[in-house]
Amino acid sequence: METKTAATLFEALTSEARLSIFRLLVKYAPEGLVAGELSRLLDIPKTNLSFHLKTLVHSGLISMEREGRNTRYRANIPLMLDIIGYLTAECCTGNPCQCQAYRAASDVDPRFLPLRTPPSHNHGGTRPMHSTPSPNTTADTPHSEGQRTDEQVRELVRANYAAIATGNHSCCCSGKRSGQNDPFRLAQSVGYDAKTLDRLPEGANMGLSCGNPVAIAALREGQVVLDLGCGGGFDVFQAGEKVREAGHVIGVDMTQEMIGKARKNLEQYEKFTGLHNVEFRLGEIEHLPVADASVDVVLSNCVINLSPDKAQVWREVFRVLKPGGKVSVSDQALLKPLPDNVRGMVAALVGCVAGAILVEETRALMEAAGFSKIILTPRSDYVRNMQNWNDPLYRQIAEALPEGRELSEYITSLSIEAWK
Numbered sequence: 001m002e003t004k005t006a007a008t009l010f011e012a013l014t015s016e017a018r019l020s021i022f023r024l025l026v027k028y029a030p031e032g033l034v035a036g037e038l039s040r041l042l043d044i045p046k047t048n049l050s051f052h053l054k055t056l057v058h059s060g061l062i063s064m065e066r067e068g069r070n071t072r073y074r075a076n077i078p079l080m081l082d083i084i085g086y087l088t089a090e091c092c093t094g095n096p097c098q099c100q101a102y103r104a105a106s107d108v109d110p111r112f113l114p115l116r117t118p119p120s121h122n123h124g125g126t127r128p129m130h131s132t133p134s135p136n137t138t139a140d141t142p143h144s145e146g147q148r149t150d151e152q153v154r155e156l157v158r159a160n161y162a163a164i165a166t167g168n169h170s171c172c173c174s175g176k177r178s179g180q181n182d183p184f185r186l187a188q189s190v191g192y193d194a195k196t197l198d199r200l201p202e203g204a205n206m207g208l209s210c211g212n213p214v215a216i217a218a219l220r221e222g223q224v225v226l227d228l229g230c231g232g233g234f235d236v237f238q239a240g241e242k243v244r245e246a247g248h249v250i251g252v253d254m255t256q257e258m259i260g261k262a263r264k265n266l267e268q269y270e271k272f273t274g275l276h277n278v279e280f281r282l283g284e285i286e287h288l289p290v291a292d293a294s295v296d297v298v299l300s301n302c303v304i305n306l307s308p309d310k311a312q313v314w315r316e317v318f319r320v321l322k323p324g325g326k327v328s329v330s331d332q333a334l335l336k337p338l339p340d341n342v343r344g345m346v347a348a349l350v351g352c353v354a355g356a357i358l359v360e361e362t363r364a365l366m367e368a369a370g371f372s373k374i375i376l377t378p379r380s381d382y383v384r385n386m387q388n389w390n391d392p393l394y395r396q397i398a399e400a401l402p403e404g405r406e407l408s409e410y411i412t413s414l415s416i417e418a419w420k
């Protein structure tokens, strides 16, 4: 939107009456209201109303349509969103993390916050009217994590991993993580062998793992495997080679950009291996797009800590597993509670630290979901390596700890095995 257009629109709204009319029509979108209803609901005499309606119609902010003896008015919702986009498109340019932090601190319901990606600028003028359905409403449970709602946590996580998937991760908070700078070294340090890594499609390993769930899964030919938060398909492709053509691997991720990347990698995987046994589904691990009792092994690598509703994740894992099915998960966990200042750090949240819970809390959630045989093995090497490599996030977190405290006292990588 051009500044001249924006100025005209704002000018049309510089009256208490017109603002009230426009907001009421937004509330009643997409049906709109007839003049008599507007007059009654706003307590504005019809004679005054028609002047304001004319100004708003002229600006394009609302439309009018004859309906017998009445005239129906509707808000131009796409144009309203364009105005919001005009104000916010360049918000915190170059500092996406800061921007996310401000958004998370806002009282505005996240469903109505501006788009995470900048709107397209291919229309310089006023947007035409069309009936846009109201935004999707997702449940938004109040959540104590750094004073953020569940939906805000999800949005922060999604925005961060979308930026990583598209290579736009110039985050002000932590810069490029050490794992992302050298994904090969990171993967080797958590036990992936060089030969396996060399076989992966280029870009499947983004240095986002914190363990090796494939190794603990002991996969067999013919098994059905599910990877929660699959990213670019790192563990999915490895599992695919193990279960062969008779098996099947499903990767689920809630970030559209990650799924897009994984599907691109899939072409390379199929060409290289000749296998057609892998698929990627867009979805949240709290609401898995997977049938009941259909999976032999659930994998996940450094993801569950990011979920604002871990109890629901474990219930879903239990639901999709076949009786006797296995959980092989690597994740971050806490050995003792993190100080509040670290829990509130956006970079620590999206960097798989601030959302982590105590090892024993994980056990309790899994038991509540129905698991009885559970083996939890803390592994200190991941955090130690991050510190040795001077990872910017781990350095930042270490600096935020009370004096004399070590990061390794708080956080560990955790291998989680369980059977249904």
Ligand SMILES: C[S@@+](CC[C@H](N)C(=O)[O-])C[C@H]1O[C@@H](n2cnc3c(N)ncnc32)[C@H](O)[C@@H]1O
Pocket (backbone or CB within 6 Å): 157, 158, 161, 204, 205, 206, 207, 208, 209, 210, 228, 229, 230, 231, 232, 233, 234, 235, 252, 253, 254, 255, 258, 283, 284, 285, 286, 300, 301, 302, 303, 306, 307, 308, 352
């Ligand atoms: C740290 S990365 C790990 C990616 C992959 N497992 C790997 O090791 O390369 C976390 C991934 O989990 C996804 N994710 C985070 N929370 C999720 C949720 N609640 N539902 C589905 N995917 C989620 C993110 O989009 C991201 O791709």
